[in-house]
Amino acid sequence: MILQFVITGLTVGSIYSLVALGFCVVHNATGIVNFAQTSFIMLGGMMMITFLNWMHVPLAAAFLLSVLAVTVVGGLLERMAVRPARSKEPIVLIFITIGAAILMEGASMMVWGKRHMTFPSFSGDNPIHLWGATIMPQTLWIVGITVVTFAVLQMFFKYSILGKAVRAVCANRKAAALAGINVNRMIMLAFGMSGALGATAGIIITPITATSYDFGLIVGLKGFSAAILGGYGNFLGAIVGGLMLGVLESLGAGFVSSAYKDAIAFVVLLLVLFVRPRGLLGGVEAERV
Amino acid sequence: MRRSDFIYMGVLAALVFLYPLLVSNSYYVLVANIVGLNVIVVTGLNLLIGYTGQISLGHGAFFGLGAYISGILTTVYGFPPWPTMVLAMIVTGLAALIIGIPALKLKGHYLVMATLGFNVIVYICMIEMEELTGGPSGLSGIPNLTLGGVALDSDRAMYWTIWITAFLVVVGGLNLVHSRVGRGLKAIHGSEVAAAALGVNTRAFKIKIFVASAVLAALSGSLYAHYITFVSPKTFDFFYSIRVVIMVIIGGMGSIWGSIFGAALLTSLPELLEMVEEYSVLAYGLILAVVLIFFPQGLLPGLADLVRRRRQKALVFADEDQP
Numbered sequence: 001m002i003l004q005f006v007i008t009g010l011t012v013g014s015i016y017s018l019v020a021l022g023f024c025v026v027h028n029a030t031g032i033v034n035f036a037q038t039s040f041i042m043l044g045g046m047m048m049i050t051f052l053n054w055m056h057v058p059l060a061a062a063f064l065l066s067v068l069a070v071t072v073v074g075g076l077l078e079r080m081a082v083r084p085a086r087s088k089e090p091i092v093l094i095f096i097t098i099g100a101a102i103l104m105e106g107a108s109m110m111v112w113g114k115r116h117m118t119f120p121s122f123s124g125d126n127p128i129h130l131w132g133a134t135i136m137p138q139t140l141w142i143v144g145i146t147v148v149t150f151a152v153l154q155m156f157f158k159y160s161i162l163g164k165a166v167r168a169v170c171a172n173r174k175a176a177a178l179a180g181i182n183v184n185r186m187i188m189l190a191f192g193m194s195g196a197l198g199a200t201a202g203i204i205i206t207p208i209t210a211t212s213y214d215f216g217l218i219v220g221l222k223g224f225s226a227a228i229l230g231g232y233g234n235f236l237g238a239i240v241g242g243l244m245l246g247v248l249e250s251l252g253a254g255f256v257s258s259a260y261k262d263a264i265a266f267v268v269l270l271l272v273l274f275v276r277p278r279g280l281l282g283g284v285e286a287e288r289v
Numbered sequence: 290m291r292r293s294d295f296i297y298m299g300v301l302a303a304l305v306f307l308y309p310l311l312v313s314n315s316y317y318v319l320v321a322n323i324v325g326l327n328v329i330v331v332t333g334l335n336l337l338i339g340y341t342g343q344i345s346l347g348h349g350a351f352f353g354l355g356a357y358i359s360g361i362l363t364t365v366y367g368f369p370p371w372p373t374m375v376l377a378m379i380v381t382g383l384a385a386l387i388i389g390i391p392a393l394k395l396k397g398h399y400l401v402m403a404t405l406g407f408n409v410i411v412y413i414c415m416i417e418m419e420e421l422t423g424g425p426s427g428l429s430g431i432p433n434l435t436l437g438g439v440a441l442d443s444d445r446a447m448y449w450t451i452w453i454t455a456f457l458v459v460v461g462g463l464n465l466v467h468s469r470v471g472r473g474l475k476a477i478h479g480s481e482v483a484a485a486a487l488g489v490n491t492r493a494f495k496i497k498i499f500v501a502s503a504v505l506a507a508l509s510g511s512l513y514a515h516y517i518t519f520v521s522p523k524t525f526d527f528f529y530s531i532r533v534v535i536m537v538i539i540g541g542m543g544s545i546w547g548s549i550f551g552a553a554l555l556t557s558l559p560e561l562l563e564m565v566e567e568y569s570v571l572a573y574g575l576i577l578a579v580v581l582i583f584f585p586q587g588l589l590p591g592l593a594d595l596v597r598r599r600r601q602k603a604l605v606f607a608d609e610d611q612p
Binding site: 032033081084085086087089090091092094095096098099100101102103104105106107109110221224225228259260262263266267269270273274277 | 344391392394395397398399401402403405406407409410413414417531534535538568569570571572573574575576577578581582583584585586
């Protein structure tokens, strides 16, 4: 029983981790919360449905095209809404991303309607049995893709020039500009990456949960809770926070009450914020008076 | 209050008085009533956001608490409406105190997320505590308010109740911001450290204004419950919280008159946009984003600024025309 709950928890937790990573990337580059991340999750699933079910593009290609499309949307969001903003106050920028999220939800409602939609799992639905627990093949895909994404992201920020440039922008925008880094382009890149991460999460979870125009919201907010739990801005923290939140939620739903399942993440969020706002692995001092 | 405030207040009073005489369709009265309810919430919220600089995305929960406490106590337990309304405000105030003490230690998006988390939890409780709240299908049969034996059961009767309340709240808000307390709040917005150094008890100020704004939201919620006589969780999800914050931002942070403008615009706009149905959500997001990008200080102050600059430019040109 417990093993089954843990497996379910790790599956959803991986999704939260990916979303949390998306929040971290934008936060580290700009210091704002990108609420549009919630729409990226939904858009990822919707694009995949369009490419896979409607245009009959092969699976792998559809996956890449969908991620690419949402990456472009993320980049456009920065270029069209965040960069031209007259005020650089974080709260105004945050509400601009909320506006963009509402806009994208509305657009998605018009294009894809209000129905719940899905597409088949990547490699069938024959469960694998392991010590009395059943594992769906899609779970393996989800966990695998999350691990690979995390590794690639770490390498990118640690070893590539581009990744170092984004980190430089995060550390000190003026100094980065003086060193010849195109700050705006790096921020655009961060938004694009958050689009890619959100889309990936949305795509791999859709065969399990189905998607609809308002699907991203709750997953996105839980991803944010995961980011806070792990220590906002910390990549490893995002992964740990996401997995922990997923497992907690699954255990809570199994042993306490499934009715309040969605509340668990937010109770955890409040507890963390009130007791230890810098999160489990947060090195950065959280803003607290 | 400033002299200009008295003028605006006269204009508002005249508008409020004339509106129901001019419109015949009771649907427009209903929209005006919802505007009035939102004015109460948004005025309180602006004290918190615009003057003190603390953002709350949890006011949908306080609005909902007011509505549900009034609704449950009057229908299930047969409490009389008016005293229950006071009780709902007190209980909501206490809830705000409990959540505010730890939450207001946080700043920026941490505070935003804490209040948002609180709202989601309250929302889920409204859905799941079915025997008390009626669950997702809501709570119906909430009694109308009565005044001197007369039931306030029509749109027009509630119009006067709601707008007189809203007017009093606006007057109270204006008095507050021009008082010593108001200057203290603005000092906190400017710099908390500096305000504290000047002897402002920043922590107590922030908590008090948070509780006060929650109590106003509860007042509005109670009025809403007795007016519509039906409440369901959907009304109090955190999209409502986002909407009222948007009203504050678009109307202009730190401008009570802006708040009224924001509440009126953003409440009636979706109603007008219903004509284009599907596009309404789309347009809503677009308007929000565009206004925030180009008028981050809010639409009313932004337009005022634009007019002022135009006029200055015109003056400069007029000077150049002189030989």
